[in-house]
Amino acid sequence: MTVDLTFDDGLIPAIAHDAESGQVLMFAYASPEAIERTEETGLAHYYSRSREELWQKGATSGHVQHVEAIRVDCDGDALVYEVEQEGGACHTGYESCFYRTVETVERTDASVAVSTTETGEQLFDPEEVYE
């Protein structure tokens, strides 16, 4: 089945999912070029909205993601990269970027503050990896 991917402002949400542990590792966006590069190299590529550039995960840290499969959702507007993660996925040193669990939610109109506890595992010291 052929699916035309839907991009929003030139980007599509891409979820990195650990193929072995089943953890959600990180959330980012992919551009058409990022998807093409991911497929060609087998390494996860994204598009950094803050740096406004194509980004190979792990290019600086060495914590690359080997992509075993790319899945596309029912609407063709979101992707899952099934990955084997080298090192931790998060620049904070945690295995997953989702290392904090919400305890309480406080909403004030359009803003939300949450209190959290750290429930993820820290694998490395970011100061040693990013100089």
Place this chain on the structure above:
Amino acid sequence: MTVDLTFDDGLIPAIAHDAESGQVLMFAYASPEAIERTEETGLAHYYSRSREELWQKGATSGHVQHVEAIRVDCDGDALVYEVEQEGGACHTGYESCFYRTVETVERTDASVAVSTTETGEQLFDPEEVYE
């Protein structure tokens, strides 16, 4: 630790993750109200961009998501709902919305067409659930 969530156009990406199987079930967006309702009720709420309204997952189909935990990422701009899913998560009848795996990627400038195979499990007939 207190985290002020970052909303983009009033919304934050929310990934539904099956707490038991570890599958990524669906990708959607949450509004401040959706997060508050999720926390209050223990049932996953999102914001539908197409219908422009708060949306309780399963309100029509009965396929609700019991939220066991909400996780927040390092930047405070994405959420994971750890859920126990009743029925299938996808309106197509599949367990996960990400039931298609990419075989080939064809990029033409700003568009991408992918050929896929169905690798997910279909749990119900959508015609019987959505009338």
